[in-house]
Amino acid sequence: MKPYDIELQRLKSIRHDKGMVEVSVDALVAARPLRDEGASTSVLRLPVEHARTLLILLKQNLAELDKLQPRSRRSGRA
Template sequence: MKTYDIEVQRLKSIRHDKGLVELYVDAAVLPRPLRDDQAGSSCVRLPVEHARSLLILLKQQLAELDKLQPRSRRSGRA
């Protein structure tokens, strides 16, 4: 598996489309060298203010999705 360092430089928008949440960002994507002490996974880095914005936007999108669910499905049970 290829691993990458992904640095989010700017959050542009977020939207829900057909069961997927799409994030539009400006990001720098670089191959990540594999180290012996790390698992083979990619790393996403973003400034704290972007993380806070992302959290707010995700909460808004999830709230909108919950409104679309019938009341019997909103209890959190799958």
């Protein structure tokens, strides 16, 4: 797997469909040089305000998905 540096510039939208959450963003993507000592992992960098917005949007989408499931299948609830 080739590692990348991903810099999030703007969150455009977030939606869920058929068990997947899709986030539309504007981002800069650059190949990351391989290092001998570390594992080859990609890194996502985003400003704090984008991270907070992303967290809020994810919580909203997950809450909507939770409403669609029968009560007996909802996680963390009796």
